[in-house]
Amino acid sequence: RTSSSNTSYGTLDEADNTAVTKAGADPGVTQVPTVHEFGHFIGLDHPGEGLEGGWFSDSQLSPGADEYSHTGTDVEGRTVHGPSDLLGSGMGMRPFYYDAWATALDEHVADLRRAQQWQELMRDLFGEPELGDFPVPTGDSGHT
Structure with a gap:
């Protein structure tokens, strides 16, 4: 062992x-x-x-x-x-065995909430982000 x-x-x-x-x-x-x-x-x-x-x-x-x-x-x-x-x-x-987990989860949830609030602020200021703005392939690979 x-x-x-x-x-x-x-x-x-x-x-x-x-x-x-x-x-x-x-x-x-x-x-x-x-x-x-x-x-x-x-x-x-x-x-x-x-x-x-x-x-x-x-x-x-x-x-x-x-x-x-x-x-x-x-x-x-x-x-x-x-x-x-x-x-x-x-x-x-023992209950205190879970303190580290509880703290880590609390910090993670707080980070997620801050990120969500930031995204909501950006939407309020600038509207919904455009989707599908990637270049569309032409189908021409340049090879003959």
Whole structure:
């Protein structure tokens, strides 16, 4: 199994489309690794990402947890449960997983509305554009 990704690049192995049990998962919980990796591709992190601590700070992970199995809140203060969440060891969805999609759709719809308003303004100012103004072929290809 070799799937991996970040927000710029993803490598998805066909063998990773089968659900597997991952370390730290709740009993009976499995995960499809390619779905987990796609989460990273759209900018999602593991539940405990950024809570591990370091040289000058203590870990904020739940007791005994790693970044995958952390339960509580993530670095943004959102509720997470690593043993069952998609970006942890399971397939569970969190509402904030959809924020990036909602923002992208909202921006796309706003762009479409602006384009439509521009076209309407151009029609109001200049009328309907003429159609069929392409050169009509004469049928003479110049070959004998």
